[in-house]
Amino acid sequence: MRRGLLMPAFALALPGLPLAAATWAWHQGLALPVLLWTDALVWLLVIAVLAGFWLGRRSEPLREGWRRVLADAPAMASAVVLAVFVLIGLADSVHVRLALPAAGAASSGWSVEVTSALDLVLDDLRERRERTYSAPLATHAFQRETVVGADGRSVREFPRLRHGGAHLADPETEHRADILRRGLSGLLAGLLLAVLVGVVMVALVARARAMPWRRAARAILRSDTAPDGRPAPHWLALGVTLCAIALLAGLCTALSSHYHVLGTSKVGQSVLYLSLKSVRTSLVIGTLTTLVLLPFAVVLGIMAGYFRGWVDDLIQYVYTVVESIPSVLLIAAGVLLIQVYMESNPGAFATAAQRADFRLLMLCVILGVANWTTLARLLRGEALRLRELEFVQAAHAFGLSHGRIIARHLLPNTVHVVLIASVMGFSGLVLAEAVLSYVGVGVDPSMISFGTMINDARLEMAREPMVWWSLAATFAFMLALVLAANLFADAVRDAFDPRGGARAGQGGGA
Amino acid sequence: MNDGRAPVANPPTLLEVRGLRTWMQVPGGRVRAVDGASLEVRRGETLALLGESGSGKSVTAASILRLLPEAARIVSGEVLLDGRDLLALPEREMREVRGLRIGMVFQEPMLSLDPVMRVGAQIDEALRRRHREPAARRRLRAIELLRSVGLPQPERRIDDYPFQFSGGMRQRAMLAIALAGEPDLLVADEPTTALDVTTQAQVLDLLMAAVRERGMGMLLITHDLGVVARCAQRVAVMYAGEIVETAPVDRFLEGPRHPYARRLMEALPRPGSRHRPLAVIPGSVPVFTTEPGGCRFASRCDQAIPGCSIEAPPVRVTGPGHEVRCLRDGATAGAEPDSQAPASTDRPTPADAAAGMDTVGLDASPVQPGEVDPSWPGSLPQSPTTRVDDRPLLEVRGLRVRFPVRGGAMRRVRGWIEAVDGVDLGIARGRTLALVGESGCGKTTAGKALLRLVDASGGELRLDGVDLRSLGRAALRPFRARAQIVFQDPYASLDPRMRIEETLDEGMRSLRPAWDARQRSMRIDRLLEEVGLPADARRRFPHQFSGGQRQRVAIARALSVEPELLVCDEPTSALDVSVQAQVLNLLRELQRRRGLACLFITHNLAVVETMADEVAVMYRGRIVEQGSAGRVLAAPAHPYTRALLAAVPRIEVPRDPGTVAAAAVPDLPDPVADREGCDYRPRCPLASARCARERPRAQPVGPGHVAACHERWGDPGPGR
16 A cells, blocks of 8 residues: 555655745745746646546556556656656746845845746856856856956956856866866765665665565566566666766766856856756647647547548548648747737736746647647547447447547547657657747747757857857757657557557467 | 368378477567477378467468567477478578468458559569569469469459459469469468358369369368368367377368367357257467476366376377377267267356346346256247247338448549348347348348448338337437347457446446446346356456457447347357357357347358348348248258358268359459349359349248249259
8 A cells, every 4th residue: 555655655746846845935935936827737737647647547558558668678768867857847847036135024025037946956057157158167268358467458368267167276287187076076976876776776676576675686687577477667777867867967066066067158157057947948848739739639630530521521621721831830920929919918927937938838829739630630540440440339339429439438549649649749849949949930039948049059150169069068958858758759659559569469379 | 972182092291390389479478379289281182270269370380481470489390391391491492482382371361462563463473483484474374373263354353453352352362372383382371261151162162173283282271160171181180389189081070089179069050059059168278388287278178187287198099190189088089079968068057047137127037947958949939028929029121221432522422332222121039030141241231220320221120119210319219228239349349448347337327327326236247147257357458358258248238238139240250169159158048038139140151050040141232031040041042042051161061062063153243333133143053034134022932931033943952
């Protein structure tokens, strides 16, 4: 019984932590919570996903499917990577306005700047700005500047950075050793964390399978299947990925206290900070868009396939028309419309963050409206197939209403299609955001996203020597996110698609 | 007796398989799909490899050809073709063997031909490997091959695509491809399972002729004892990866020695089986991942002795060419299979039957324990609920169902396919009417139209005097509870995402609103018991059940709302013989107990003999002959019925060449072609000028027996 509660408690605790912290801060009068539109939807989605798992926990086909997903090493590794991204995104989805440092005891007002829980955690990174570009781990600025020396003469030189390596007396000699020392200590801390993770994992496995620790550790290393022959989670992949992330996190944390690990941007912001902030934008676009398109796709697609006749003709006509409009055009028009609306109603938005957020939400809606057709097509085909199956005919013979047949028989049997399409669509949407922001019809320019980062970096590509770190960081982060999403989606498809390998075991003989 | 099928004295061995073991990697371990199988095929003879699904016969064939799925591996053994071990050959040489030395014919003609290649080109691919000659010469050869497999107008059809062929024609084309390489050995994996009974007869004849004329050997894989009896000289029975009995066919049919083979034979529905339950084998073929300690059949065998589960039985020779893998051969061989009481049927005990009757909405027909056995003759309505009442429960007059043929830019209706064209039927309570015909004749559509699952376009449909066709969706609901259906495919008829209890609950909730949740739950328990499923089945999902068990669930679902009429749409055609026997027994038992009227739709005439009181034979949407089962089967009046009966592969009828000739009818013609005169005319041996002019009407040919044919048959049963 206790084991059964462990997972849900864990699942609730992780995203719940930033929420609890925000509530606490509000009680203390330190901050005023701000609920942005996308925040509300993101948390709604979290609740929906948790509820979905809760409701589906007894459905054997679903459990079997997820078991197969987690037994796959790449899928497990990418699930861990995705989970880290999701945690970053969720921490960035709790927004507050901090109390202004007031003269009196009771705060006089709230800052106009909306900060997130992630901002507060990364306060150091956010605050320590340089004047402009600096290379990763640099101690001196990237450009020569005219500096007026103590003796009154002006010299063209690379000035020392305000924060990067500022503690070094003589960067020439100490720089390398200092980085090495800090890097090693960071790696060591990461290693300690990784060992801790490993021990906890072995303990969990040992308890779950009721075996001594030593044997549990061996089972993990050999990535054995569970004793009952069912696919077991790939603990080894989980452990290795967690260790890699712990090492990376340790390294970055140790170095970033005195350096800019990924350099700084044009206005001197830490690129690491920008990259971490971009994660939320990507996740919001990738998930909320799916949320927007699902009702259209599911309702219309299944209706078209189930009812056929004129309903089918009408729905097919609609989505054929929608599909034949170039989606960039549709999106550009939609974004322009939003912009006009926002400019004519400036009073509707208290802060710049709320403006940017509204635009992000609308972008999701527009992307959703432009993208529902593919899934609708898939679902129509599936419904066409299902409606001819004998269990649906049996339901007709029982006099069930159309609504009940759709709800009881068609919807549950198309869940795998929706699941696969959503997960596969995620990475496409993340990339679409980058492209749209680059073209200029994406998110608000003030909003930090991979698209705006690329757009900014593009201007510096021609510079000699090149400012490469902005683009490189974007590339690395997006690659990690999209690759993980794609690997995960592949595993989900393999596990849930009945036409895939899942059925292979049932054939045979004859 | 000797019709050219008897083996020539000591023909040379062509293929020899020795101790073949092929294991399959599955998530739970390694399944021993084939585990020490040995067999041999001689030149000019056909060896039938007989077994139920899961016995490993297809894997054996795939191992011989080395065309195994990735998960499977040949662990040990030898496959000798003319003394050369195929398992030791490099893949390059093996490719030469496939097609040129060994020809293949597969089960599914839809899947084994390339849909985007002309048939001629596919034959040419095989011909090119054998003959180095100009394309024009090869084309002539291909035409000749198509002619030799009985394809009409081969000069024209050679340039057709597979989709322009019917199932039987595709299987002929497949055979032509297999023969094009002039192989020594033909491996045919269930070559006729997907075909209609008349087409099956023709394709089997073709295969036999090819083997005889070309002096090839054939390994014929089948689950059908009738096919074995018709085609093979020797038979090897496979069970759970092992060959349990090898024998010459004649000896085998006289009396198989292995208990499994004997049970398989007894499970077959046949004329004598009408008045007693069919024998069944409890359970299903087991799967072994480790070496089983004793006999693989011991757990299902009704004659097992303690030694059976300890020691693997040795192969014993019990006669010329007759080998059996059983410890107890001598002890049971004397027993005549037919006289032997079926020791295990899946019939519930009388106590169970009575217990299932008392409360909650079950129709009150208490069966006294003593009544069960004497009253077995399944044909007579025994249940007290059956009013002695000549008025049929269901009356169908002139039922028509048509489907539009669409085409053109706006998908206008261009014409109509008359799937059901003026069908008259009547079923009384407690009686079974069998609707028989080939695939595509409209019998399933007719069955669905009776339940208004398909809308009829004309005719009358009366259930207990009420015209169902005039009712709307809502008004129809009360009648839905009175007529239910059991579908053909047990894998498609249960929602994979619903627990068994949800599936069973659904209909009661919709159609029996008076029953509360507790009553429904009690009924689910009782239904499961009634169809012979364990009580814990209700919490499980369909994928956890075998095909036969799923069909039991489907029957329970249909019975859950207490129907008076049950439409059974080929309920056993997807099942193995032993499982079919279980399901047929169950249906008969339930019908007898509840006084159900039953419309039994089937293409299997052997099943008709076991199940039906009356028979209606359907051809291209019309009933061509109708009457009591005894009369129609014993004295068929319509030439189509006679052809169907002649084509059924039987195990007891002496195989005489005359039946083969009578079965040689052409394939089912195009359903949208013109319909002047008698539909059966193109296939009919008796067709006259009158048949082309005038459509025959149903005329009485005996008491309660009508046939739609202009011709009269002199004696009651010529040719049978």
